[in-house]
Amino acid sequence: MRRSLVAANWKMNGSAESIAELLGALRQSLDGFAAADVLVCPPMPYLDLCGRLLEGSAIRLGAQNAHEAPSGAFTGETAVSMLQDFGVSHVILGHSERRQLFGETDAQVVAKCVAAQEQGIEPVLCVGETLQEREAGQAEAVVARQLKAVLDVCAPENLVVAYEPVWAIGTGQTATPLQAQQMHAFIREQVAARSTEVADSMRILYGGSVNAENAAQLFAERDIDGGLVGGASLKPTEFITICKSVSG
Ligand code: PGA
Numbered sequence: 001m002r003r004s005l006v007a008a009n010w011k012m013n014g015s016a017e018s019i020a021e022l023l024g025a026l027r028q029s030l031d032g033f034a035a036a037d038v039l040v041c042p043p044m045p046y047l048d049l050c051g052r053l054l055e056g057s058a059i060r061l062g063a064q065n066a067h068e069a070p071s072g073a074f075t076g077e078t079a080v081s082m083l084q085d086f087g088v089s090h091v092i093l094g095h096s097e098r099r100q101l102f103g104e105t106d107a108q109v110v111a112k113c114v115a116a117q118e119q120g121i122e123p124v125l126c127v128g129e130t131l132q133e134r135e136a137g138q139a140e141a142v143v144a145r146q147l148k149a150v151l152d153v154c155a156p157e158n159l160v161v162a163y164e165p166v167w168a169i170g171t172g173q174t175a176t177p178l179q180a181q182q183m184h185a186f187i188r189e190q191v192a193a194r195s196t197e198v199a200d201s202m203r204i205l206y207g208g209s210v211n212a213e214n215a216a217q218l219f220a221e222r223d224i225d226g227g228l229v230g231g232a233s234l235k236p237t238e239f240i241t242i243c244k245s246v247s248g
Helices: 016-030 044-053 080-084 096-101 106-118 131-135 139-151 177-192 196-201 215-219 236-243
Strands: 004-009 036-041 060-063 090-093 122-127 160-163 204-207 226-229
Touching: 004 090, 004 204, 004 236, 016 036, 016 044, 016 236, 036 090, 044 060, 080 106, 090 106, 106 122, 106 139, 122 139, 131 139, 139 177, 160 177, 177 196, 177 204, 177 215, 215 226, 226 236
Parallel strands: 004 036, 004 226, 036 060, 060 090, 090 122, 122 160, 160 204, 204 226
Antiparallel strands: none
C-alpha cells in the first residue's frame, strides 16, 4: 500500500509574514493528519524560517531546486549539502519551469538527482510533455525519455515521480483523471520493467492545476498517489482540502 504524498510547490511566492501565517494555518489543521505525508517547498531564503516554524510537526520540508556540485564557484546556486543543514527531506528536480525557463537538460536533472540521493534527500522528479508534444502524439515518448535518463543512473526506491503535463501547469486546465491515470500507469510500467517491487511502492504524484474541486477525483485513480500543487498551495483552506482529498 503506497502512502499518499501531497506536496506544496510555492514557487517564487511569499514573504516571511505570509509564510508564517500559511504554516500556522497548515499546522492547525494538518499536524494530526495521518492519511498522507504533507510536504512544503518554500523559496530557498525561507527554508530556515520554515524549518523553525515546523518544529514538532509532521509536515516535511522540501526545496524547489539544487545544484549538482558539492560546492564551488556557482554564483547564486545552492548545493544539496546546504539543504541538508535545514532538515530538507525532498527536493523538486526537473520542474518544467526549470527545464523551459532555465534550460535544464535531462543530463543536468540526472546529475542533480544523483547529488540529492547521495546526501539522503529524495528527489521529486518532474516529468511531463508540452501541449505541442501531446498533440503530436509524443506524450509517452517524452515522459519515457525524461524518466529513463534518471532511472538508468539513480536508485528508483528513493525517488518520487511527479507527472506534470506542461500544458496543465498554472493554466487552470487540469488533465482529466483518465488522462492522468493513463500516464501514471505508463510511468509505473516503465519502472516495473526494471523492478516490479519498486514500481509497486513508488509514489507517482500528479501536478498541474490541482485544486480543491478536482483533487479527490484525481487522487481516487489507482496510480495517482497524491499531488504536486502550485497555485492552490498558497491558499491555506484550499491546500488543506486538497490534502484531505487523498484516497484511503
Ligand atoms: P499549478 O503548479 O498547481 O499552479 O498548476 C503545479 C506545479 O508547477 O508544480
